[in-house]
Amino acid sequence: MKISCLLLDDDPLVLDLLQAYVAMTDILDVKAVFNDPLEAHRYLLNNDVQVLFSDVTMPHLSGLDLVRSLQQPPLVVLMTSYPQYAMEGFNLDVIDFLLKPISLDRFLKAVNKVASILRTSQPNGDESHDVLSGWGSFFIRTDAQFVRLHYREVLYIEALKDFTKINTADGRTHLTLVNLKNLEEQLPPGLFVRTHRSYLVNAAQIEAVSTLEVRVGGHALPLGQTYRERVTERIVNRSLIRRQQH
Incomplete structure (x- = not known):
């Protein structure tokens, strides 16, 4: 199944x-x-694509601001x-960051990364699901069996030394022998x-998000100072309804 994408750059060359590279991928x-x-912003508000390939520096709206403006952005390259924009880009959870001039091998590496993420959300190759909608699933090993969990039903994941405890919306917990850093890298x-x-x-x-905690599924979880700014920007500011100035 092919991956739907949008190409955005103010340079026609x-x-x-990019279109020549796309033709070589067959995916x-x-x-x-x-x-x-x-125009790209208007299109994305009314149409779904799985990945956005976007320039950063453009007139009127930068690629970074475009991603911030979307409540549920697609995967972004x-x-x-x-290169100084790379850190800001990764703070927005972009999938990859390509430096121009873009070589074919580097472009293909980004495409492979996107395909790998989408396969994770569609383990059985079923009908297309947007990975950011949370409708995909994953397996963990717990006790002597493999258990499937759907992303949408997971509330939060807690580190317990070499284990992680996955808490789901139905009140169940699942222990798996994978540390939190390793698990995060694979999600x-x-x-x-x-x-x-x-x-x-x-x-x-x-x-809800406050200075010291976040609330999820009725649970109050600590919000560390190191993560506060990123959580506020990503969770609150992207969808905050603001008072209009008259």
């Missing part, structure tokens, strides 16, 4: 190069091509000539957010 399905980020980016060195929380399940 870059767009030509990407280009749904739209834009050189204007505002950013492209730029300026699709964008679904879960680290709120504390010992807690990983389902972003879609967060009910």
